[in-house]
Amino acid sequence: MANKFIVSPAPHVQSAQSTARIMRDVVIALIPALIVSTVVFGANVLWITALSVFCCMLFEYLIQRFLCEGANTLPNFSAVVTGVLLAFNLPASIPWWIVVIGAFVAIAVAKMTFGGLGKNPFNPALVGRVFLLIAYPVQMTSFPMPANGSFDALSGATALAAVKHKLAAADAVGVQDLLLGNMPGSLGEVAAAALLLGFVYLLWRKVITWHIPVTILATMAVFAFVVALSRGDEGAMLWQFPLFHVLAGGALLGAIFMATDYSTSPMTVKGGVIFAVGIGVITMCIRLWGAYPEGMSFAILVMNAVVPLINKYVKPKRFGLK
Amino acid sequence: MKTFPIGGVHPSENKLSGAKPIEVLPLPDVVTIPLSQHIGAPAVAKVAKGDKVLTGQLIAEAGSFMSANIHSPISGTVTSVDLVPNGQGLRQPMITIKREGDEWAEGIDRSETLVRECDLPAQEIIARIKAAGIVGMGGATFPAHVKLSVPPGKKAEVLIINGVECEPYLTSDHRMMLEHGEEILVGVTILMKALGVQRAVIGIENNKPDAIAHLKGLAGRYAGIEVMPLKVQYPQGGEKQLIAAVTGRQVPPPPALPIDVGAVVCNASTTYAVYRAVQKNMPLIERVVTITGKRLTAPKNLLTRMGTPVLTLIVAAGGLPEGDVKVINGGPMMGRAMVNLDSPVTKGCSGITVMSGRDAVRNEAGSCIKCAKCVAACPMGLEPYYLSKMARRKNWEVLEEQMITSCIECGCCQFSCPSYLPLLDFIRLGKQAVMGIIRARAAAAAPKK
Numbered sequence: 013m014a015n016k017f018i019v020s021p022a023p024h025v026q027s028a029q030s031t032a033r034i035m036r037d038v039v040i041a042l043i044p045a046l047i048v049s050t051v052v053f054g055a056n057v058l059w060i061t062a063l064s065v066f067c068c069m070l071f072e073y074l075i076q077r078f079l080c081e082g083a084n085t086l087p088n089f090s091a092v093v094t095g096v097l098l099a100f101n102l103p104a105s106i107p108w109w110i111v112v113i114g115a116f117v118a119i120a121v122a123k124m125t126f127g128g129l130g131k132n133p134f135n136p137a138l139v140g141r142v143f144l145l146i147a148y149p150v151q152m153t154s155f156p157m158p159a160n161g162s163f164d165a166l167s168g169a170t171a172l173a174a175v176k177h178k179l180a181a182a183d184a185v186g187v188q189d190l191l192l193g194n195m196p197g198s199l200g201e202v203a204a205a206a207l208l209l210g211f212v213y214l215l216w217r218k219v220i221t222w223h224i225p226v227t228i229l230a231t232m233a234v235f236a237f238v239v240a241l242s243r244g245d246e247g248a249m250l251w252q253f254p255l256f257h258v259l260a261g262g263a264l265l266g267a268i269f270m271a272t273d274y275s276t277s278p279m280t281v282k283g284g285v286i287f288a289v290g291i292g293v294i295t296m297c298i299r300l301w302g303a304y305p306e307g308m309s310f311a312i313l314v315m316n317a318v319v320p321l322i323n324k325y326v327k328p329k330r331f332g333l334k
Numbered sequence: 335m336k337t338f339p340i341g342g343v344h345p346s347e348n349k350l351s352g353a354k355p356i357e358v359l360p361l362p363d364v365v366t367i368p369l370s371q372h373i374g375a376p377a378v379a380k381v382a383k384g385d386k387v388l389t390g391q392l393i394a395e396a397g398s399f400m401s402a403n404i405h406s407p408i409s410g411t412v413t414s415v416d417l418v419p420n421g422q423g424l425r426q427p428m429i430t431i432k433r434e435g436d437e438w439a440e441g442i443d444r445s446e447t448l449v450r451e452c453d454l455p456a457q458e459i460i461a462r463i464k465a466a467g468i469v470g471m472g473g474a475t476f477p478a479h480v481k482l483s484v485p486p487g488k489k490a491e492v493l494i495i496n497g498v499e500c501e502p503y504l505t506s507d508h509r510m511m512l513e514h515g516e517e518i519l520v521g522v523t524i525l526m527k528a529l530g531v532q533r534a535v536i537g538i539e540n541n542k543p544d545a546i547a548h549l550k551g552l553a554g555r556y557a558g559i560e561v562m563p564l565k566v567q568y569p570q571g572g573e574k575q576l577i578a579a580v581t582g583r584q585v586p587p588p589p590a591l592p593i594d595v596g597a598v599v600c601n602a603s604t605t606y607a608v609y610r611a612v613q614k615n616m617p618l619i620e621r622v623v624t625i626t627g628k629r630l631t632a633p634k635n636l637l638t639r640m641g642t643p644v645l646t647l648i649v650a651a652g653g654l655p656e657g658d659v660k661v662i663n664g665g666p667m668m669g670r671a672m673v674n675l676d677s678p679v680t681k682g683c684s685g686i687t688v689m690s691g692r693d694a695v696r697n698e699a700g701s702c703i704k705c706a707k708c709v710a711a712c713p714m715g716l717e718p719y720y721l722s723k724m725a726r727r728k729n730w731e732v733l734e735e736q737m738i739t740s741c742i743e744c745g746c747c748q749f750s751c752p753s754y755l756p757l758l759d760f761i762r763l764g765k766q767a768v769m770g771i772i773r774a775r776a777a778a779a780a781p782k783k
Contacts (some may be wrong), residue, residue: 016658017673018694019422021759023745024666025345025502031703031752059550088700130703130753163372163706223708225687275704279717330715331340331574 020108029218031129035089037217040211042096042269048203053104053156060102060111063082065095065169067115075124081129088128094118097137098301100200100265101309102144102157103194110148114140138270138309155196170197172261173305190259200265207264223281224288228267229258239300252285259298265289266308276316283319283326290315337541337565337649338575341713343746345502345568345667347541349776350626350633352505356513358637359650361436365407365427365641366418367393372469372678373476374400376545380428385412390439393429396464402477402681403467405617407639409437421663430640437489438741443614448516450526452612459612461527467618467681472496472507472571472601473664475682478608481598482528491596493534494526494580497549498564499570500539501665504685507602509635511538511545513604515552521609522559522570529598534749535580536561536602539570568667569744573599575713580734587740595775598783603684623647623679627688629710638679644686645675659692662687667745700753708757714740718747722757725764730771733764740770741765 118140297309375397631652
């Protein structure tokens with residue numbers, strides 16, 4: 013018989029959802045935000061994103077090839093995801109060399125040092141961002157105004173910074189502007205509607221579940237509501253203040269795309285909810301009482317550190333046990 | 335729609351032969367009959383080389399209570415009682431019989447006439463089932479008389495008939511329910527009587543609406559039998575999953591058994607065999623086998639005598655496709671890959687699935703990305719990624735503490751892994767090791783004689 017018999021233990025079939033497909037889906041889910049950002053801030057957005065993706069892929073390739081001497085990991089697409097997410101955390105006016113440094117920290121320090129995809133305890137793009145924020149605070153906090161895409165406009169404060177430094181009241185920032193990205197901010201965080209579209213796509217493709225993003229945003233909203241209530245706000249402020257915090261800054265980008273990063277979030281639904289509540293609370297504490305106007309990146313990184321502990325103690329509900 | 339409480343996946347159903355009526359495979363010229371085609375002790379051969387045997391004659395007797403009788407599926411001469419390679423190439427004791435004509439043992443009713451009434455007492459029903467050598471035909475091959483003998487102190491409350499057939503590709507139970515629904519329902523009444531229960535539920539996955547409608551139509555004339563459509567979700571037909579879907583009760587971790595929650599589960603084809611054994615005195619010598627695969631020219635359902643070489647079925651379905659193939663005894667989720675196509679169809683063989691080309695080979699494994707899809711997919715609420723890692727490290731203590739013995743080896747974890755990790759390969763190894771340790775501990779604790 014000319015046939016070769018192949019033998020392996022069951023199962024003999026495999027789900028169509030591969031690592032590469034998952035990572036591609038994340039990139040696709042980020043495209044609406046990229047488009048809005050390009051419209052708001054101009055073509056520079058595309059250059060920054062392309063440079064960030066290219067540098068992330070290049071560093072991963074070089075390290076994998078010459079330091080790890082392992083197989084090429086670029087086809088799994090995870091370096092592309094890190095590149096896009098890093099770019100989304102930068103202002104549109106960022107100098108090119110800072111992007112390169114950020115990509116290096118994200119890939120070389122935060123990802124490959126620990127062994128690459130799946131082994132990094134902290135979200136690589138966020139480590140890159142926080143490093144840049146501390147090393148280059150001026151460049152990282154000057155945001156161009158979204159003046160019809162023209163780029164030499166004056167720097168403006170982000171909505172969160174404006175509210176924090178009492179330049180504006182939370183209700184002065186229109187919900188419509190927050191949804192459509194008509195405000196200063198990092199590349200990927202300004203268009204809430206586009207990020208929500210990406211969220212729906214990820215849910216539909218079963219890349220993530222709703223638990224972590226929804227819990228983070230709900231925690232933030234409840235937290236803001238209680239704060240508003242306790243300081244004696246009345247009427248419209250009671251819902252505008254929570255809504256502002258959910259839509260402004262990096263809340264949606266962080267909740268949907270960063271906190272759901274597989275290797276840096278818990279393995280169980282219950283653990284994910286604990287993790288998400290922690291992120292929501294820490295974010296609000298930093299935003300309201302910390303030194304920075306924005307706290308999402310720090311909150312996610314702090315909770316990333318707790319993940320191994322959560323995985324150790326929070327177990328799924330076993331079948332047949334009460 | 336009812337379903338089991340945690341986990342599960344939905345592989346492509348690929349029920350290529352679902353609309354194909356059962357065909358009768360011509361009698362084989364030679365059969366090989368393994369003495370062990372059930373869980374428990376092997377049967378003991380009662381014939382020797384040169385003996386003449388009749389179809390339906392007892393040729394091997396149950397080796398203990400936890401064992402099953404075996405009957406000759408054809409008439410002819412025993413040519414050997416010896417070690418013969420099985421589907422995996424391992425040599426096992428088998429009886430080889432060369433066919434001469436088609437003569438049947440006395441007392442077997444081969445007619446198709448339906449016999450509804452059964453006035454036998456429970457003990458007699460169980461005795462007949464035991465005599466006929468009936469074992470679970472869904473693949474687990476648990477001797478039926480053992481299941482029906484409820485231990486003292488336990489009480490059966492509900493009989494569940496497993497017509498789920500959640501394995502992709504397989505359609506033998508589906509065809510049995512469509513073409514022998516009436517006999518299956520009589521079989522259900524017989525089993526209810528043997529167990530002394532007033533309620534029976536036939537669970538069928540909702541991708542078989544014709545079988546659900548057919549049995550619902552027939553069930554009206556029998557008291558206490560309900561037909562329950564279940565969500566299409568693998569492993570709906572897993573014994574513990576089915577019990578949970580139907581009754582809402584979860585069987586506690588091993589060593590607890592379904593009877594601890596008052597349930598007894600019996601496969602649909604097995605129920606048909608019970609009907610034939612009790613009402614017709616027919617031993618278990620044939621079964622319906624689905625022969626299927628995307629590149630087979632004619633996937634079909636074949637009524638096959640036990641002991642028929644697997645290759646005969648594949649030839650009847652159009653022959654092996656060109657190139658690399660994986661021939662699976664069973665379905666793609668839990669079946670075993672074969673190397674020897676001369677090996678026989680046995681009591682637990684519900685199908686032969688032929689995968690070819692790209693489908694036949696595993697994808698190359700990457701590294702774990704901690705996506706937690708295996709945790710979400712596990713119907714037993716385990717953490718496959720962790721069990722697999724600890725099994726690689728041979729950390730048996732942690733594996734036992736993390737309840738690895740609860741694993742039902744359904745394959746959901748490995749199916750859902752986007753990095754194609756061989757999770758279940760390692761979990762199986764770990765589970766075997768831990769079960770060995772538990773057995774050794776029990777043996778050491780038992781009073782010395």
